[in-house]
Amino acid sequence: MKARNQFLLSGVAATAMLVGATSAYAQAAASDSYSNEIIVTAQKREQSLQDVPISMEVVTGDKIAELGVNDFADMAAYVPNVAVQTTAGNDVIYIRGFGSPPANFSFDQAVSLYIDGVYAGRSRQTQAPFFDLGRVEVLRGPQGALFGKNTAAGAISVVSAAPTRDFQGSLTGSYDFEYDGFQISGHVSGPISDTLSVRLAGRIVDNNGYILNRATGQKNPQTKQQLVRFTALWEPSANFDFTARVEYGNQDIKGGVTVSDSATMAPRLRQSRFLEDSALGQEGIRGETLIASGTANLKLGDYTLTSITGYSWYDSAMINGFDQTLPNPPGGVTNNSVYNSYPENFDQFSQEIRLASPTGQTFEFIVGAYYDRSDYHLDQFGGFNINNSALNYFGLLHTFFDQKTESFSVFGQSTLNATDRLRFIGSLRYTHTKKEATFDGERIYGPFNLRPLTQAQGKRKENNVDPSITAQYDINDDVMVYATYGRGSKSGGFVSNTYGTTDATFQYEPEKSRNIEAGIRASFGAITANVSVYDTKFSNLQVSVYNPTTSTYQTGNAASAASTGIESTFVLKPSRNFDVTASLAYQDIRYLDYPGAACLATQPVSECNPASPASIAANNIAGAPLPYVSDWSGSVQAHSWVPISSALELDVTGVVSFRSGYFNSDNQSPVFGFQKGYAKVDLRVQLSDADKRWHLAFVGRNLTNKLTAGSVFQLPFPITNTTRSIHYLEPARSLAIEAGVKF
Template sequence: MSRSFNRLLIGIATTPFIVALGTASPAIAQSAPDSTPAAAQGSESAGGDIVVTAQKREQRLQDVPISMEVVSGQKVADFSAADFKAVQNYVPNMFVQQTNGNDTIYIRGFGSPPQNFSFDQAVSVYMDGVYAGKMRQALNPFFDVARVEVMRGPQGALYGKNTPAGAISVVSAGPTQTFEGAVTGTYNFDLKGYDLTGYVSGPITDTLSLRVATRIQDQDGYIKNLATGHEDPENKLQLFRISALWQPSDNFDLSAKLEMSNYERVGGLGVSSPVNTAQQPKLTRYAVNTPLGQEGYTNRSILGSVTANLKVGTHTLTSITGYSWFDGQVTNYFDQQAPSGAIVENSVYNKYPENFKQFSQEVRLLSPTGGTLEYVVGAYYDTSRYHVDPYLGYDFPISAYFPSGLYSMNQTYFSQQARTLSAFAQATVRPTAGLRLIGSLRYTNTHKQGDFYGPVLLAGGVYKPSTSASGSISEGLADPSITVQYDVSHNLMVYAVYGRGSKSGGFVSNTVGTKDATFIYKPERSRNWEAGFKSTLWDGRATFNVSVYDTKFTNLQTSGYDPNALTYITKNAAAASSKGVEGSLRIAPSKYFDITASAAYQDIKYDDYPGAACLAIQPTSVCDTTVTDKTKPNSFLNNNLAGYRPPYTSKFTGNVSVHGRVDVSDYKLDGTAVIGGRSGYYDSDDQSPTYGYQKGFAKLDLRIQFAPQDDRWHIALIGKNLTNELTTGSAFRLPFPITNTTRAIMFIDPPRNIAVEAGVKF
């Protein structure tokens, strides 16, 4: 039988366990394994409230004084989400920039650009309580998860390291006290491949439980490569996780998790588009593999954690030990446009081999709840090593710029060692009934050592001379926060927050021409004012939450491609600010129908950014790249982007999710529709109003499921991006002399795709 037919059989014969799309709201939440035993995990509280652990304790979402969204493991599974890009439409004011290099998460418009590979992330990800500051550490985290908590704004105290814009906590599903298991299979008709997941969980002894979960994905891409005949990018993914929970007594529990992943992407995402028109994304490209081998990306990673909870009198002592490692490389070739276009050339190509390992340890003490004073105190330590050694290839055609043409193969070398020590505390005082005063503080000391050298000529002629740089950073940063929280009634809570966040400084890792003078960038700081309310209405069948915020960054770390200098520029922008409002509404009149809506508006701009490259939206009377006389007001040497919006920021983002259910005798039919969208935004570093502007859009996802009332099995039809919006994650101008014909390269998001799913649980 054919390969496609075999895949189809697999897709029909297997699949999920998680059942009824019982809620389209952001979440079903279990207690976090980093603070409480997995045995305590449940879907919702007895009253149907969503339970989270954003403040390291089990709390109702409606009691947490943080602007946050919670995406349930149910919704992640329902729409086969594998990464952060797949869920961004469910979380307003969150954006994931996708490139052929690193992906970057932005919250409220702030994130760490992908061009400098050694950046720590301004939006930190925590996997079962373990800090993952590199995106490669959590490349495909949405696999057998309980929930995903997205916390907007600085989380400097309890989450601490590098959270000036926000934090995301991914909590995987833990072992269960009773035996259960499930298999889920999905066949995607448009991507011509399958996604297979499954788990088995249950007790081994009276005190020991295990959970084993796996995911295997093999799917084609959605961009036709006319040079190879393949659909780019083809994705192959294997994930495996084993979790254990040991509870020898009521006073002690220990959980351990080990996750291994192997990911291979064949082909790229970049396609050509004109530079003098609005974006014209297409689903064809022409890219030929050259001296660096197969285009695409490979990544192998390991993530392990051990969490122990010990009752000490009325207190709980928690220890979280984490280890993570990844080794990967991305190889990029740009669309050469042939055979439909006039260009057939190997212009610029690169490969970024990376290696990273990290060990971390956190210890914290939690006081009992319910008294006048509650507190959390703790300490954190981590150490890491990182290497990135890019290959840079140039194959320029004969031109006035290069009369004889140029072929050059080079490599640069970067290494970094880092160590972090921090101490933190949070105290909650209840002076009167309903009033809570919360004070938090974290002090972090960071030391880094970095070295850069290159480019080293491997073949051909010299394109740029070698440089070297070496430096060390030792810094101490304090991040305080103060929160006033008041329960107006049992169903209405209001709060106000002042908080600070920070991200450590670092080194320019992969820019040719780097010297000591440009090697080090400073730490960035943020401060945030926020106020809001959370309300429960209609006897618990509705919730309505609103927050307003004012966030300001100083020494904002930026990195972008300057097509005039033909290189990346990494530096600290002086200041930027973001003001906005975020809200969510959920109405669930019965188990047969619910609707959830969330939205955000933001006004973000640079307050001061001297020395920035000219933007395409700036007229030459304001910034001219040809004027080198600094006494001229329009010289690029005097450029300041004060008042301009940063790229990748929309004013409006939002989503609406509607779920309905109909019972038919012993069976039920569930349907969930999610529409998410955003207003237009610049997605090129130079903010071109033509090739660098993504207009506003809305994308519709739909799931229809049929199952028996006891959910022993189900079948479902899943449609993603049914509006077939062709959108771009990022874009940049490929300039002369890199190419004879200047054009834009865009990274295309997936178009409409439809899949069938079947599943069984036992």
């Protein structure tokens, strides 16, 4: 702890020295600079980003469109200390190394998502591509007080573009030569009357993937997505406004992203696979999503009463087959197959009410209450078709899981403006959660002795209290420093899709986090410098790890883990024609205590025998790093705007994003389960008229075609004739031509 405190203090001191050293140049350049202030709502009020005492990053809607960011995995490349674990459509977001593993589908996410103020705790609720957005706010560290529900690691708020009071529209289309596909997006917005404005936006994606399936001769995954959003803003008076949003998404993805490789040597990732349709049908994902919200603001004198009503629904089905062919395998193609399917559906209703006091007072506050209820159903179909010297097996099992959840919370935040420069902010949230669930199964055909059929049911009630306190001080008009202490929590729950689950193993406990953080935000004309240092600790960390010996997942709670690090973003805007943004983060994250952990690949059998329950029960991997986490991550973005003539402009944006190496397998295999560090290069070159009413652009992502795997697991003998590693290949190079008009 002493070493960590010294790290925190030295980080703040170093940052203060850096800001001081650069201030002279910044002030000299200020007269030639320009700045676009970013307004955020991270504290439930509109504030300048530079005034918010939180380690956060904002990706604007314009930047999202320019860089071709379609989802959270794309966006993570531009936000340090944020990573996305790629799996078969159940991707997981990690902030500062903490997230909820994708193997157990019923996990609430440790990084909560909010879509226009509506809580979205499941990745399926946000499968649709990004489009027509105002901004995405990424808040790192526990946000339990104001955001509340399940924000133990952080929160991400997606804010869509609002209706406009003047008529406008756009249409943009692109064709990708690597993916043999296209995207079309557009919007129209404007007034219907003096008090009513509306916005209609849509997007269509149709591409053929980046992995050649040698069994079918087609590329995988073939993706078709359609998304439409309608927004209406009613402002009948200066004291009241109401915004209604309805967003519908549909996707149909054919084929998967898994590629097979050796389990005894470093991976040689290839854009090829060999997989015919499984016994359960064509591999892929199909799904529909619906998110609707109504937000009302009522002025009560100097106070504002806000109501947010939300409804979210999705229906999804995923079919997985697993690539059973190594490149040029001895003896040719195997006939064994392993397959599963996960149909699921979900609906949620939520209601939040809050009252905000006026600003500019000695004492300011926000108080509120939140309620939600949800129903979740998951089917699991799992089968084997195995014929080898060790096993002759054919069968299919079906398990089904039902869960009902209801939660209620009250919260408040108060700000004491002790002086014109010094503020103290205190927050508190109390949450009560009820859950009940059942698990059952049936054998559809075959003897299937490899997987036991079990039943389980349970009920649980929880009460969590999440406080935070922050001290914020303005050194001058350009520099703000802050220090904060906060706690977060994520509710416990039930194991949804592990064969052999019984009442004794059905439930897992809530996880809790605490965060100590200090930071500095400085703006000197042409230069913006934001740095934060933190120490975050999790207790009862929820985990679900794959045991290749038994080919099952172990789901439960690790005792504790901690992450210590530093995050920084520097922006240089010496003129309107050029700007550079550089972000860098470092973290050291370890298990502090993890008894009963599955064996790591580096542990000898004498230390941990994966086939022995007693050996696993006695295993403790304290001191081991967490998987899917890089020590270093960051990006450098450079943008240049050049007027070619009075009628034409050239815009060029280049981005290099990077991560250091990390274990991408649960058992942390140094052979097949380690992703080496990498850098990926993106480029956009755009030609437009002076008013940007039309544009023509080249958009390239991952220009050097750096192949990386978001996660990997070992498929063992005798499930397959030859033990092999199965890698989830992340998107390869994309080269597209884009054209667009605005009117």
